[in-house]
Amino acid sequence: LRGGKEDSRGALVVLEGLDRCGKTTQSTRLVKHLESLGYSTELWRYPDRSTSVGQMISSYLSNKSQLDDHTIHLLFSANRWEKRSLMESKLKSGTTLVVDRYSYSGVAFSSAKGLDIEWCKAPEIGLLAPDVVVYLDIPPEKAAERGGYGGERYEQLEFQKKVGQRYQDLCSANWKIIDACSTMEDVEKQLQEIALDCVKTCQEGKPLSCLWS
Numbered sequence: 001l002r003g004g005k006e007d008s009r010g011a012l013v014v015l016e017g018l019d020r021c022g023k024t025t026q027s028t029r030l031v032k033h034l035e036s037l038g039y040s041t042e043l044w045r046y047p048d049r050s051t052s053v054g055q056m057i058s059s060y061l062s063n064k065s066q067l068d069d070h071t072i073h074l075l076f077s078a079n080r081w082e083k084r085s086l087m088e089s090k091l092k093s094g095t096t097l098v099v100d101r102y103s104y105s106g107v108a109f110s111s112a113k114g115l116d117i118e119w120c121k122a123p124e125i126g127l128l129a130p131d132v133v134v135y136l137d138i139p140p141e142k143a144a145e146r147g148g149y150g151g152e153r154y155e156q157l158e159f160q161k162k163v164g165q166r167y168q169d170l171c172s173a174n175w176k177i178i179d180a181c182s183t184m185e186d187v188e189k190q191l192q193e194i195a196l197d198c199v200k201t202c203q204e205g206k207p208l209s210c211l212w213s
């Protein structure tokens with residue numbers, strides 16, 4: 001497999017966006033594409049609902065349990081921390097990780113509730129920094145039209161509007177924005193280009209770094 005060489009690492013590619021922006025479909029397709037080119041690649045997603053922390057999060061999202069806003073924020077963060085060492089070893093062994101949501105979701109969703117943004121960012125310090133963040137940009141109204149929301153806690157138009165504003169505040173130089181209202185094929189192609197570019201830069205020796213950088 002390409003990218004499996006001892007001296008080259010995998011890339012950390014993060015997809016972000018509002019609920020129903022198409023991240024899940026696109027991240028799945030991207031992984032297949034990178035694999036077809038011979039790159040060792042895995043699809044990850046947060047929250048990872050399979051762990052015990054993830055099960056608490058899942059229960060909260062489906063409104064089966066209630067938690068204080070700060071408490072759930074820290075659980076989402078803990079869910080990323082519990083996978084951090086595995087993430088580092090995968091990347092160092094040459095596997096590229098395509099990750100559906102990461103710390104930016106953590107900060108955007110919790111600060112949209114009114115929590116202080118610096119407080120929200122603090123528990124993410126020291127997690128691995130993505131090599132690229134791809135934001136699938138969709139107007140909240142358009143996202144809401146896409147077959148309706150699934151009924152989880154945050155899937156409400158007014159709240160998603162606030163989340164969109166928070167993402168705008170977080171957006172920095174290493175973010176790539178894709179218009180998620182383009183055709184599925186267009187989005188797919190743009191994403192492939194961005195990811196491939198990033199994978200190559202990492203292979204050439206770009207060092208791993210930590211949040212918030």
Ligand code: DGP
Pocket residue numbers: 019046047061072073076077100101102103105106107109110152154155
């Ligand atoms: P998903 O499984 O991608 O549909 O995500 C579930 C929901 O949880 C979605 O509305 C986004 C939200 N979410 C994802 N990560 C975080 C996080 O770290 N903190 C908070 N508060 N919400 C998050």
Ligand code: NA
Pocket residue numbers: 019020152155
């Ligand atoms: Na969702």
Ligand code: NA
Pocket residue numbers: 023024100
């Ligand atoms: Na998703």
